Amino acid sequence: xxxxxxxxxxxxxxxxxxxxxxxxxxxxxxxxxxxxxxxxxxxxxxxxxxxxxxxxxxxxxxxxxxxxxxxxxxxxxxxxxxxxxxxxxxxxxxxxxxxxxxxxxxxxxxxxxxxxxxxxxxxxxxxxxxxxxxxxxxxxxxxxxxxxxxxxxxxxxxxxxxxxxxxxxxxxxxxxxxxxxxxxxxxxxxxxxxxxxxxxxxxxxxxxxxxxxxxxxxxxxxxxxxxxxxxxxxxxxxxxxxxxxxxxxxxxxxxxxxxxxxxxxxxxxxxxxxxxxxxxxxxxxxxxxxxxxxxxxxxxxxxxxxxxxxxxxxxxxxxxxxxxxxxxxxxxxxxxxxxxxxxxxxxxxxxxxxxxxxxxxxxxxxxxxxxxxxxxxxxxxxxxxxxxxxxxxxxxxxxxxxxxxxxxxxxxxxxxxxxxxxxxxxxxxxxxxxxxxxxxxxxxxxxxxxxxxxxxxxxxxxxxxxxxxxxxxxxxxxxxxxxxxxxxxxxxxxxxxxxxxxxxxxxx
Numbered sequence: 001x002x003x004x005x006x007x008x009x010x011x012x013x014x015x016x017x018x019x020x021x022x023x024x025x026x027x028x029x030x031x032x033x034x035x036x037x038x039x040x041x042x043x044x045x046x047x048x049x050x051x052x053x054x055x056x057x058x059x060x061x062x063x064x065x066x067x068x069x070x071x072x073x074x075x076x077x078x079x080x081x082x083x084x085x086x087x088x089x090x091x092x093x094x095x096x097x098x099x100x101x102x103x104x105x106x107x108x109x110x111x112x113x114x115x116x117x118x119x120x121x122x123x124x125x126x127x128x129x130x131x132x133x134x135x136x137x138x139x140x141x142x143x144x145x146x147x148x149x150x151x152x153x154x155x156x157x158x159x160x161x162x163x164x165x166x167x168x169x170x171x172x173x174x175x176x177x178x179x180x181x182x183x184x185x186x187x188x189x190x191x192x193x194x195x196x197x198x199x200x201x202x203x204x205x206x207x208x209x210x211x212x213x214x215x216x217x218x219x220x221x222x223x224x225x226x227x228x229x230x231x232x233x234x235x236x237x238x239x240x241x242x243x244x245x246x247x248x249x250x251x252x253x254x255x256x257x258x259x260x261x262x263x264x265x266x267x268x269x270x271x272x273x274x275x276x277x278x279x280x281x282x283x284x285x286x287x288x289x290x291x292x293x294x295x296x297x298x299x300x301x302x303x304x305x306x307x308x309x310x311x312x313x314x315x316x317x318x319x320x321x322x323x324x325x326x327x328x329x330x331x332x333x334x335x336x337x338x339x340x341x342x343x344x345x346x347x348x349x350x351x352x353x354x355x356x357x358x359x360x361x362x363x364x365x366x367x368x369x370x371x372x373x374x375x376x377x378x379x380x381x382x383x384x385x386x387x388x389x390x391x392x393x394x395x396x397x398x399x400x401x402x403x404x405x406x407x408x409x410x411x412x413x414x415x416x417x418x419x420x421x422x423x424x425x426x427x428x429x430x431x432x433x434x435x436x437x438x439x440x441x442x443x444x445x446x447x448x449x450x451x452x453x454x455x456x457x458x459x460x461x462x463x464x465x466x467x468x469x470x471x472x473x474x475x476x477x478x479x480x481x482x483x484x485x486x487x488x489x490x491x492x493x494x495x496x497x498x499x500x501x502x503x504x505x506x507x508x
Contacts, residue, residue: 217278220289
């Protein structure tokens, strides 16, 4: 038997505390796999993703830890009763048989959130009402009084889930939704949900190994969630003790403190040597972001800028850009299409190949005006709005050129490389009518870029002929071997298309 102190007294730890049981973590559409990864990282077992939720197993310590650390969970539910009911009376009778006095007291408040599907129970509200009647009738009969209903701030929140004749009762261990982190001291007109913000960042694959920038940061939710990840601050660090499980009869204060201390010791345990920046044109909204950052004591770690997004550069170096621009739903923009076009222009003009851009929007028409083809489109919900989370990979040159380079194993030409456009005037391979790679037109080097993986000079895809320098008639050579390429079909060297002269190896 394990003896531990609780409330100053030595008490035996109940064996049931170490027993594993099934749990359900609720989340938003599109974030199921992200939440599954979070649960896996803290030791959850038998994980299964379902619609807007993740099933898993663990002990009571894991329940505490999941509530405290999981950034993409809305609530952690513990099933405690399962049975069959083929009509309203059977539902009432089965609920009545449960020993509710072991779960809550008569002076507590409770509420029931119900979900039904199938042909037997077609009205979720009526099913919840029958369940409530059974609970209060049992208390009234056994104790002469009953617990009260509180739909706003109940001590106990129960979930009733009915599918056909299968009934499951679950208790909500979180209480208030876990998106209520506790750090919001001020909010803008259309703040993004904290769970959605954290999920968006995690969907990008960010490992806290680059700068982070939100060019339309509003009251700073994305910035704070990113900073909390970078500093290893638990998701509910600022929430305090507002968890429903603390009211449970089986609550163990010592175990809760142990879990919390373990996680809090990780704060600041890793070095984050990058910038987190935010920008917004509205100074009043930006001041709200500053208040929120000051409350979290992250105001020294996050830089805020006031100005239009098109006038602000991102931090230097590799940068992840995640933003939630106006959709035209709650924040009205006179010409939303023009704003999205300006976004695209800014991506191309101010953000370079070191930047990766993600944005969420519900305006599918306006997003077409960005003028860039997204490499990923992830369906998400922002409240009731059907949204897409879009990724834009930024690079120099055209999309066709970069795709061609990836398909051949070659990298797109970058400034600073030999044969780069910025230094010699050499362009990457053109998919034109001839398929020939253009050569340096400035007459200085006469060099043709080669495949960086193979060292081979490209040839005309239709003729097999390697192009020559149009100014000198000299055929470029393989930079590694010094050999001039030949026609793959005939074995002969190509000729200068302008003069008819056969080029020579410029090393001979």
